Amino acid sequence: MKHLNLKSMALGAVLSLGVVTPSLAQECIAPANPGGGWDFTCRSISKIMYDIGVVDNPVQVTNMAGGGGGLAYSLVVNERNDDPNLIVAASSATATRLAQNAYAGMTYDQVRFLGAIGVDAGIIAVAADSPYQTLNDLLDAVIADPSSITFAGGSAAGGFDHLKVLMALKRVGLEDIRTVKYIGVDGGGDAVTQAIGGFVQAVTGDISEVVGFIKSGDVRVLAVFTEERLPGEFNNIPTAREQGIDVIAGNWRGLYVPKDISDADYQRWSDALQAVADSDEWAASMEANGLTEFNFVGDEFQTYVADLMEEIATLSREIGVIQ
Amino acid sequence: MAGSKTSDRVFGALTIVVALAYIASATQIKTAFFSDPLGPRWFPYIIGAVAALAGFSLVIRPDEGEKWPGLFIFIKIAFACAILVVYALTLRRMGFLIPTAFAAGLLSYQIEPRKLQAFLTGIGLSGGLFVIFKYALGLGLFALPKGWIG
Amino acid sequence: METFALLGQGFSVALTPENLMLAVFGCILGTIIGALPGLGPSNGVAILIPLAFSLGLDATAALVLMTSVYYGAMYGGRISSILLNIPGDEPALMTTLDGYPMAKAGRAADALVLSGVASFVGALLATFGLILMAPLLSRIAYLFGPAEYFALYLLAFSTLGGLASKNQAKAIIAACIGLAIAMIGLDNSSGMERLTFGTLELIDGVDFLVAIVGLFAVTEVFVFIESSGKQTAIGVKIDKITIPVRDIIRTFGTMLRSTVVGFIAGVLPGAGASLGSFLAYSAEKAISKDKSRFGKGDVRGVAAPEAGNNAAAGGALVPMLTLGVPGSGTTAVLLALLMTLNITPGPLLFEERPEVVWGLIAALLISNVVLLILNVPMVKIFVKILMVPPWVLLPGVTMVSFVGIYSLSGSWFDLLLMIAFGVMGFFLRKLGVPTVPIILGILLGNYMEDALRRAMVISGGEWQYLFSSPIATGLWIAAFAGFVAPLFLRRYIKTPDKVPD
Numbered sequence: 004m005k006h007l008n009l010k011s012m013a014l015g016a017v018l019s020l021g022v023v024t025p026s027l028a029q030e031c032i033a034p035a036n037p038g039g040g041w042d043f044t045c046r047s048i049s050k051i052m053y054d055i056g057v058v059d060n061p062v063q064v065t066n067m068a069g070g071g072g073g074l075a076y077s078l079v080v081n082e083r084n085d086d087p088n089l090i091v092a093a094s095s096a097t098a099t100r101l102a103q104n105a106y107a108g109m110t111y112d113q114v115r116f117l118g119a120i121g122v123d124a125g126i127i128a129v130a131a132d133s134p135y136q137t138l139n140d141l142l143d144a145v146i147a148d149p150s151s152i153t154f155a156g157g158s159a160a161g162g163f164d165h166l167k168v169l170m171a172l173k174r175v176g177l178e179d180i181r182t183v184k185y186i187g188v189d190g191g192g193d194a195v196t197q198a199i200g201g202f203v204q205a206v207t208g209d210i211s212e213v214v215g216f217i218k219s220g221d222v223r224v225l226a227v228f229t230e231e232r233l234p235g236e237f238n239n240i241p242t243a244r245e246q247g248i249d250v251i252a253g254n255w256r257g258l259y260v261p262k263d264i265s266d267a268d269y270q271r272w273s274d275a276l277q278a279v280a281d282s283d284e285w286a287a288s289m290e291a292n293g294l295t296e297f298n299f300v301g302d303e304f305q306t307y308v309a310d311l312m313e314e315i316a317t318l319s320r321e322i323g324v325i326q
Numbered sequence: 327m328a329g330s331k332t333s334d335r336v337f338g339a340l341t342i343v344v345a346l347a348y349i350a351s352a353t354q355i356k357t358a359f360f361s362d363p364l365g366p367r368w369f370p371y372i373i374g375a376v377a378a379l380a381g382f383s384l385v386i387r388p389d390e391g392e393k394w395p396g397l398f399i400f401i402k403i404a405f406a407c408a409i410l411v412v413y414a415l416t417l418r419r420m421g422f423l424i425p426t427a428f429a430a431g432l433l434s435y436q437i438e439p440r441k442l443q444a445f446l447t448g449i450g451l452s453g454g455l456f457v458i459f460k461y462a463l464g465l466g467l468f469a470l471p472k473g474w475i476g
Numbered sequence: 477m478e479t480f481a482l483l484g485q486g487f488s489v490a491l492t493p494e495n496l497m498l499a500v501f502g503c504i505l506g507t508i509i510g511a512l513p514g515l516g517p518s519n520g521v522a523i524l525i526p527l528a529f530s531l532g533l534d535a536t537a538a539l540v541l542m543t544s545v546y547y548g549a550m551y552g553g554r555i556s557s558i559l560l561n562i563p564g565d566e567p568a569l570m571t572t573l574d575g576y577p578m579a580k581a582g583r584a585a586d587a588l589v590l591s592g593v594a595s596f597v598g599a600l601l602a603t604f605g606l607i608l609m610a611p612l613l614s615r616i617a618y619l620f621g622p623a624e625y626f627a628l629y630l631l632a633f634s635t636l637g638g639l640a641s642k643n644q645a646k647a648i649i650a651a652c653i654g655l656a657i658a659m660i661g662l663d664n665s666s667g668m669e670r671l672t673f674g675t676l677e678l679i680d681g682v683d684f685l686v687a688i689v690g691l692f693a694v695t696e697v698f699v700f701i702e703s704s705g706k707q708t709a710i711g712v713k714i715d716k717i718t719i720p721v722r723d724i725i726r727t728f729g730t731m732l733r734s735t736v737v738g739f740i741a742g743v744l745p746g747a748g749a750s751l752g753s754f755l756a757y758s759a760e761k762a763i764s765k766d767k768s769r770f771g772k773g774d775v776r777g778v779a780a781p782e783a784g785n786n787a788a789a790g791g792a793l794v795p796m797l798t799l800g801v802p803g804s805g806t807t808a809v810l811l812a813l814l815m816t817l818n819i820t821p822g823p824l825l826f827e828e829r830p831e832v833v834w835g836l837i838a839a840l841l842i843s844n845v846v847l848l849i850l851n852v853p854m855v856k857i858f859v860k861i862l863m864v865p866p867w868v869l870l871p872g873v874t875m876v877s878f879v880g881i882y883s884l885s886g887s888w889f890d891l892l893l894m895i896a897f898g899v900m901g902f903f904l905r906k907l908g909v910p911t912v913p914i915i916l917g918i919l920l921g922n923y924m925e926d927a928l929r930r931a932m933v934i935s936g937g938e939w940q941y942l943f944s945s946p947i948a949t950g951l952w953i954a955a956f957a958g959f960v961a962p963l964f965l966r967r968y969i970k971t972p973d974k975v976p977d
Contacts, residue, residue, distance in 0.1 A: 046812065189801075202622065215800060219823035219824050288816075291815075377652035394906065414878070437701065
């Protein structure tokens with residue numbers, strides 16, 4: 004290991020001095036600034052692809068923040084529509100925005116969705132000292148007096164974190180969902196901080212965002228929005244479904260590729276992605292980041308995305324996010 | 327143009343106009359449906375109002391202004407500005423080396439009008455910076471127009 | 477004494493020859509990235525993440541490289557601030573105010589050494605703060621809700637009035653320009669576009685780096701053309717380079733105070749280092765008896781922001797490590813790096829992964845010492861920049877700025893915007909309007925509005941909520957005092973006329 008370090012450092016120095024041109028032909032675009040879920044997707048998948056040897060050179064990660072992913076989407080559609088060396092990070096948020104027509108009229112079939120290889124389960128949590136013990140306690144309190152509860156989440160109003168809460172509340176019969184108080188903050192960690200500080204009453208987010216706080220005992224997760232309970236240490240968290248609220252919502256981590264690449268290139272990328280999904284490295288990375296298994300690679304993923312978007316569009320129309 | 331209180335008064339008046347226009351365009355912002363007592367318009371309104379007040383105070387209590395440069399200087403600055411705009415527009419299509427050499431050379435000539443010196447500056451900066459950015463920092467730059475290299 | 481045992485363990489992990497080499501390499505690279513306008517610590521770290529991966533570095537080595545680049549950039553930003561009046565990155569903004577006048581007066585070397593020492597003091601003490609109090613400090617974040625944050629940002633703006641301008645109305649207008657620009661783009665709270673006029677490029681708003689480079693670097697070119705080079709520090713004769721011992725001793729109190737202010741600003745998730753340097757400068761000016769030298773080359777005005785921003789950089793690691801909440805753009809990138817290395821920051825990180833935390837802390841200490849050792853002798857090289865003839869230097873700086881901005885966004889729109897800022901900056905400077913508040917407006921505007929909007933959602937529109945906690949009320953009082961007091965004092969204190977150039 005030590006030798007490897009020295010050698011690779013020397014290599015790095017050479018690279019940096021420009022004696023050798025690094026040929027970073029393949030590129031993964033994270034359509035956001037460094038630090039978020041898309042960035043994580045690109046960086047971990049690229050790293051593992053290189054580590055397990057399905058690509059010859061490290062895949063270069065480019066951050067292209069803009070329009071909540073819209074800028075990168077438009078770049079792929081308009082300028083790199085046949086670039087076989089390009090993958091782009093996607094998630095439920097991509098589908099949400101496409102469904103809400105937030106990408107300036109572009110539609111989901113203008114790219115090819117490649118697959119998703121992990122899902123960050125949606126959760127609703129409260130601070131440890133909160134009086135609410137079950138999801139129903141919390142939702143009933145909202146119905147009794149919507150102004151008494153503020154939810155905090157990492158997405159803007161109308162985003163996926165917000166929609167999850169509204170979906171759950173609709174199931175228990177809340178009529179006017181516009182009275183629900185929700186603040187969009189800068190990510191799940193921030194939302195949890197606000198809840199622990201007592202400024203908001205509940206957090207809506209993904210499990211990965213609260214893992215550390217669950218372990219430290221600062222928050223209590225009331226429900227996880229998966230079909231079955233999570234495996235391993237979070238097995239004691241009840242699902243929403245078993246509490247009688249039938250909502251499934253998770254933030255999957257996946258990729259899309261330009262539409263006009265050849266089927267062979269599409270196959271090459273799906274094989275690479277599948278290899279990542281099957282690797283031990285990815286299993287370790289999923290575990291460390293609170294993701295659970297969600298393996299959907301290739302053409303059937305396209306169908307899945309289409310169905311999901313249908314659902315989001317219907318819901319968004321119901322609550323008035325889109326006309 | 328001599329230095330006087332006029333320039334501050336003009337600036338103050340201009341601020342008021344721009345602030346009002348800003349408020350006017352803020353009224354066009356789409357509001358949300360959900361519980362949001364303040365909404366996306368009020369903060370821009372407040373900014374516009376504060377700016378207009380400050381502009382007004384500048385109109386009634388201006389400072390002694392600095393001397394404005396003469397017309398010739400303005401033409402020179404406008405020319406430098408034009409070089410930069412052309413540079414910005416050609417950087418993508420023409421690759422890095424050629425536009426940079428031209429822009430750097432022309433700017434250099436503007437600062438000190440000696441032809442050979444400006445020429446060398448342009449070539450040197452273009453090549454040197456390319457090496458630094460491309461290789462030391464690993465930024466994705468194209469040296470030449472994309473068509474020239476297969 | 478368990479802490480020291482753990483720290484020792486951290487050092488034993490971090491202090492291998494390879495890691496030391498990485499630290500030196502990272503510090504130099506970071507210094508360059510920081511000094512180049514348009515490239516700041518956050519993109520510097522982001523650019524280098526692929527390098528860390530392609531080198532196959534393990535977690536500790538990657539952290540050593542990244543923190544040394546991070547701190548290197550924090551040190552490096554001041555160099556172009558002082559020498560060229562162009563902040564190398566946003567935390568170095570305040571350093572232009574007094575650093576550049578010092579350079580004009582031939583004291584560039586003194587300013588560089590002094591700011592280097594101040595950076596060291598700020599960063600070092602902040603690291604100790606991190607070691608001793610991180611778990612405790614993370615609790616501070618729980619005390620700050622939307623109302624408290626709003627009051628904090630208000631405090632930051634309220635002290636703007638006296639900033640580098642004789643006329644407060646002009647500072648207010650400048651702040652409003654910045655705030656107005658900040659409103660452009662997606663509205664954080666509703667997720668809808670505002671004031672973009674249908675332009676896709678504006679959906680994400682105006683990047684503050686574009687504004688900084690435009691208002692400072694491009695404007696500088698125009699000013700140079702106008703004055704034929706008479707108003708700059710370029711070519712100013714530099715006295716013999718010595719270590720300004722007296723200035724260092726004289727500003728030691730300043731450094732300590734600024735460290736505390738900056739560290740606290742850094743610990744609060746928000747604008748991180750920029751807010752730290754800004755509050756440190758304002759606070760130092762507020763408590764000093766003789767304010768007239770500020771903005772004209774006061775050594776305290778150089779020491780305060782540099783100690784403040786480096787302390788804030790250390791402070792910002794507290795919420796990142798203990799809460800997983802990045803306190804600044806750069807810590808957001810570091811957080812991404814940690815997560816890619818399968819390290820999830822959170823309240824238990826200190827217990828679960830002590831080797832990572834203490835390795836990181838050891839890396840911070842190492843890079844600081846390396847930077848101090850590199851920076852003081854290197855001042856001799858830095859000041860040579862001023863000896864480069866302007867017909868090379870100015871085109872060079874301009875091209876660097878263009879490429880810096882272009883390589884990050886790949887958009888000519890940003891370049892045109894940058895030129896527009898340059899033209900605006902030229903006129904504003906002629907009118908005596910300070911440009912620093914514009915940048916602060918852009919940096920803080922969205923945070924400030926979001927805090928206000930969230931407070932209103934939570935309270936259901938009750939304004940009293942903004943004053944509902946002792947912290948919020950205290951900040952409001954400080955903000956009020958900071959804004960109103962100078963308004964009254966202005967009548968009694970005659971502002972000395974501008975020092976002739």
